[in-house]
Amino acid sequence: MPTNETHQVYSEAPRTDIYENQADFLLLLDLSGVSLKDLSIQSQQDQLTIEGRRDEQFRYRRSFTMPSRVETDKISAQFKNGVLEVRIPKSEEVKPRAIEVTSA
DSSP, X not given: OOOOOOOOOEEEOOOEEEEEOSSEEXXXXXXXXXXXXXXXXXXXXXXXXXXXXXXXXXXXXXXXXXXXXXXXXXXXXXXXXTEEEEEEEXXXXXXXXXXXXXXX
């Protein structure tokens, strides 16, 4: 006999550390209990969305608004021991550059 039982899915934003250096932005997300096959990263316009499912009733989801001058086609990600590392390279035009000073 079918039941009308519903299963609630719990969602939470994973703990995240965000760093910036001259070349890129670095996101470190704690996705404990998530396997690589249950992890997805989507980039659309200025949004980066990361989702991971730990089990049938619990998932992680977090979205970030990216700065306008990043190279979205060069975003890279590595997943190891429950930690997701996402690198978002800055565009060359916004990276600092040295200016040579000459004598007059």
